[in-house]
Amino acid sequence: MFAGTALLVYKQMWVNPIIFSWHPFVEGSSSYKSDGWRRSDELWLHAEQILSKSTTDFERADSIMDLRRAVDRRVRLLDKRYSFRRIPIKEKPSDVLGLLEFVGVVRPQMLQKLIDIRNAVEHEDAEPPDHETCEVFLEFTWYFLKSTDFITQRVVDRISFTHNEDGCWAELGISPPEGWLPLLRGWIPSALISDEPRDDWPLVKMKRLVTRAEELVRLQEEESDDTGLGNNICDRFFEGDVRGSNTALKKLYKLYFEMV
8 A cells, every 4th residue: 555664653643634625536446347247237227127017016026126136236246345344443334235324335315225125025925016116216226326336346545635735645545355444644734733632633543754854864864866755834744544533434434435
């Protein structure tokens, strides 16, 4: 993810989340060439074709079964890509659909519709929903598949945030499915780092924290021509693991899916 550093501080500090309002840009990702994600779309299309011609309860039941299979296949694929259960927050849902809502992949109303689709065919020989309700399920399944098509094909692992006015920047690293512990680094103003807790500020276990002056000395000693130094405003370089709070972590995970 991030390059190793020689100086390890391991000091807990808090970073102002205003850095995540800076201009975002995806820096790194992994693409999946497999077309396994298409199977859910094919099942949805089959459900639509059945429902458009349905005249019997059996046909409506077949349509709902296909929608459930489409949802289940997509949920399993998402969990394979992201390993949501490895998110390091104890107070999180135990089921994958609940985890999708927890990190902001689906909204609560969509989540409930997806659960309703499952429940609609949960019991053998249960009467299928009426045609109008099946149409609602069909539409919500379409929205769910379209909203998750891209994130099943590409898993982002680095997002940068730049402040164009003064050249400050920060980089957020999350590498699912290997791990959900966020890494954070960047050149930012010293005022955005605190050694005391601040409301809603993420807690970072610092691996490296240096001033611009200290970095200049190091580069001179190493006779390096590295130009990534920040400036008089962006005068602190930091690098570390985000360890809390749970609220801050949850906000970062939701931000991650908003960015990707």
